[in-house]
Structures are given as structure tokens and as C-alpha cells.
Amino acid sequence: NCAKHQYEQGDVQHWWHEPKLGVRTKITDDRLFLPFITAIYVKFSGDYSILHEKIEYLSSPLLENKSRYENPVWTKYNESLLQHMEKAINSVLKFGENGLLKIGGGDWNDALDEVGNDEKGESVWLTEFMVLTLEEIKDFYNGNSKIEIINLISKLKSAIEKTYANERYARLVTKDGEWLGVKGGKIEIDAISQAFASLIGLDKERVKYALNSALSLLDEEYKIVKLLSPPLSEKGYGYIS
Numbered sequence: 254n255c256a257k258h259q260y261e262q263g264d265v266q267h268w269w270h271e272p273k274l275g276v277r278t279k280i281t282d283d284r285l286f287l288p289f290i291t292a293i294y295v296k297f298s299g300d301y302s303i304l305h306e307k308i309e310y311l312s313s314p315l316l317e318n319k320s321r322y323e324n325p326v327w328t329k330y331n332e333s334l335l336q337h338m339e340k341a342i343n344s345v346l347k348f349g350e351n352g353l354l355k356i357g358g359g360d361w362n363d364a365l366d367e368v369g370n371d372e373k374g375e376s377v378w379l380t381e382f383m384v385l386t387l388e389e390i391k392d393f394y395n396g397n398s399k400i401e402i403i404n405l406i407s408k409l410k411s412a413i414e415k416t417y418a419n420e421r422y423a424r425l426v427t428k429d430g431e432w433l434g435v436k437g438g439k440i441e442i443d444a445i446s447q448a449f450a451s452l453i454g455l456d457k458e459r460v461k462y463a464l465n466s467a468l469s470l471l472d473e474e475y476k477i478v479k480l481l482s483p484p485l486s487e488k489g490y491g492y493i494s
Contacts, residue, residue, distance in 0.1 A: 255287055256308040256337045261328060263344025266311070267320070267363075273311060273327065278320040279358030280366075281345050282379055285386045288338035292389035304338075304393070307331040319358055319366065338390065345383060346405075349375035349426075352412030354383055356425055361445060362480070364493035365425070365433075373428035377416050381449035384409050388453065414455060420462040422446040422455075424481070427490070434481070439490075442470050443481040 258266045258275060265283050269275030295301055310332070313325035332340075347355045353375035359366040360379045368374050384406055391402045416423035416432075424434025424443035434443040447463040471479040488494050 255290075256334055257311070257327070259284075259287065259310055259337055259341065260325075261310045261312055262315070263340040263342075265341070274322075274324050276320050276322050277313060277316055277325075278363075279316060279371075280360065280363050281354070281357040281376070282360040282382055284341040284345050285382055287341050288390055289382075289386045291334065291338055292386070292393070295393075296389075304333060304335040306334050308334060308337060310337075335393070342383070342386065342390075345379070349373065351375050351415070351426060352408070353377060353380045353416075353426070354409075359491065360425075362443075362493065364491050366491035368425060368427040368433070368490055370428050373430075374426065376425045377413055377423050377434070378425070378443070378445050378449060380409050380413055381446065381453055384413070384453040385449065410453070410455060413450070414459075417456075417459050417463070420459075420466045422450050422459075422463055433485075433490075439487060440481050440485055441483065442466060444471055444478065445480070 258269045258273065260277065263284060264277070264279070265287065266275030267278040267280055267283055295303065308331055309327040311325045312328050313323055345354060349355050356369035356374045356376035356379060357371070358369070360376045361382070387402050387406050391399055394402060413422065419436040421434070421436070421442050423432050424440060424446050426432050432438055433440040434446055435441065444467050447467040450463050451460045470482055485493050
């Protein structure tokens with residue numbers, strides 16, 4: 254059912270109603286939840302046969318703006334769920350100059366919807382999520398295909414490690430080259446970059462410091478865990494402002 258809300262190009266509806274009403278966007282992380290959750294389902298259920306189920310795609314004109322609410326058609330052809338997963342992953346594997354994945358129209362914090370475009374703007378967290386997803390699906394492959402995934406994971410981890418400074422992992426770099434989630438930045442720390450650093454097994458000492466930084470800087474007098482700090486009020490970053 255979720256795979257039926259994926260477009261031919263690999264992107265998916267940001268949210269949808271039945272049967273196929275939804276919003277087409279350039280937000281990137283939405284695409285990875287299909288392979289990530291499917292892999293977890295298969296491992297827990299042992300139902301590998303679902304990977305061979307055939308599902309059609311959504312089809313509509315490519316976006317000219319940031320988003321479009323629409324009622325697209327389904328394709329007359331279909332492909333396996335595994336092919337859907339691969340298409341989703343490949344649609345996100347677009348590298349920026351720092352070796353991180355391009356954020357596109359936004360990622361997990363989709364309110365940061367003006368920090369990137371088709372050419373520039375890279376997300377540390379999206380890269381972490383890709384690593385997590387690839388770790389989950391790599392055992393579906395063997396031989397050269399599995400080796401390629403393992404090498405890709407290593408390449409992505411190396412790019413993420415280069416963003417570590419002042420006991421935290423950065424969050425992203427904007428299309429204008431500005432780093433967010435760094436000490437002295439408009440956002441100084443973002444919880445999700447630190448959390449996912451631990452989930453994907455980055456350098457243990459760095460992860461320990463990163464998590465402690467998140468706890469000390471994001472849990473203050475009200476005893477809550479903030480998503481990020483400080484609040485972003487300047488325009489130009491998206492509707493988060």
C-alpha cells in the first residue's frame with residue numbers, strides 16, 4: 254500500500270489519502286522510509302516473499318515548484334517491492350561537494366524547506382539515515398552487490414565524520430555554504446544528528462561526547478529535550494522561521 258504511493262522516479266507522496274490523493278514534494282527522507290521499514294519487517298517476520306510482490310507506481314509531471322497536491326494516475330506496469338526500494342534509495346543518492354547527500358526540498362525537519370535546491374545544500378542527518386537504511390538492506394544481497402553497499406556505507410560514514418567538531422555532529426550545510434548545527438551557527442546543535450550518530454555506529458568516543466552535548470544543551474530548566482537550539486528566527490531557511 255505504501256509502495257503504491259511512490260512515483261516512477263523514486264520519490265513518494267509526502268502524505269497521502271486513499272486511494273492516491275497526496276502531495277508530491279522534493280523532500281528527500283520520505284523516500285527512505287519505504288526500504289527502511291520494509292527491511293525491518295522482513296527481518297522480523299521472515300517473509301522474504303513480500304520483496305517479490307509487484308506494485309505499480311504513481312505517474313505525474315515533474316514538479317516545477319516545491320510541492321503539488323494532486324490525484325495522479327497509476328502506471329500500467331508494475332515492479333517488485335525490492336525494485337521500489339532500490340529506486341527510492343537511488344533517488345536520494347545524490348552527492349554534494351562535501352560527500353554528503355543533497356537535502357533537496359527538506360528532510361526530517363521539513364520546515365527547513367529553503368536550505369537546499371536541486372544543485373546544492375547537503376544534510377548530515379539524511380546521510381546518517383541512508384547509512385542506517387543500507388545497513389538494514391545489505392543482507393538482501395550477496396557477491397559484488399553486497400560489497401558495493403558496504404563500500405558505500407564506509408564512504409558515507411567518512412563524510413559524516415568530517416562534520417564533527419566541538420563535541421557534536423553538524424546538521425546540514427545550506428545551498429549558500431552556511432553550516433547549521435555547529436558551534437556559533439544560527440542553529441548550534443540539532444538532536445537528530447547526535448542521535449543517529451549513535452544508531453549507525455560512528456566513532457564511539459565522538460558519539461559519547463555528541464550525545465552528552467545534546468543532553469546538556471537541549472535539556473534545560475523545563476526538563477524537556479528540544480529538537481534544536483537556538484530557535485531559528487531569521488528568514489530564508491524555510492517555514493521553520
